Amino acid sequence: MKRIKILIVISIAMIMVTSCTKKIHINEVSFEKDSVYYNHKPFTGEIRTEDDKTGIFNTDKGVLKSLKFYHDNGIEAISMEIKDNGKPETHIYDDKGNPTDLVSFQQKYMDLWIKIALIQGEFMSK
Numbered sequence: 001m002k003r004i005k006i007l008i009v010i011s012i013a014m015i016m017v018t019s020c021t022k023k024i025h026i027n028e029v030s031f032e033k034d035s036v037y038y039n040h041k042p043f044t045g046e047i048r049t050e051d052d053k054t055g056i057f058n059t060d061k062g063v064l065k066s067l068k069f070y071h072d073n074g075i076e077a078i079s080m081e082i083k084d085n086g087k088p089e090t091h092i093y094d095d096k097g098n099p100t101d102l103v104s105f106q107q108k109y110m111d112l113w114i115k116i117a118l119i120q121g122e123f124m125s126k
Contacts, residue, residue, distance in 0.1 A: 023048050026057075026122055035062030049119055069116050071095040077105075077112060 024047050030037045037043060042062025049055045055069040066081040075097050080090045094100045094108065106113050 023052065025050055025052075026119070036064065037062060054115060055119055069112070069119075071109070071112065077109065078116065 024038055024045060026047060026049060028038060029043060029047055035042050036059045044060050047057040053070060057064060058066045068076055069078045071077045073095055075095055076093055078092050080088050082088050092100050092102055092105050
């Protein structure tokens with residue numbers, strides 16, 4: 001019984017910690033040279049699109065490490081990870097999660113492609 005109480009207390013504490021974590025959005029960061037800043041400091045963590053669902057950028061000490069964009073149904077559409085050698089590794093998926101090529105993606109999901117371009121433009125113009 002004592003273990004159950006401890007588990008409940010730990011679970012409640014974890015929920016409180018994760019629910020108190022502030023989500024950072026594109027409009028809250030700035031770009032200086034090649035680094036992302038939040039509150040005038042190089043930012044480490046997730047930066048979300050304004051709608052909290054279209055995309056997420058991950059940075060480490062202000063440096064972009066990865067990004068993901070999602071279809072309206074929540075399935076991953078595009079993911080990119082910047083490897084240690086500085087080269088990006090990109091994966092593109094249709095709205096069912098199947099790999100696809102860039103040209104097919106652009107043709108089939110033009111609305112999302114335009115939204116991604118606008119978001120990236122907004123992010124990089126900060």
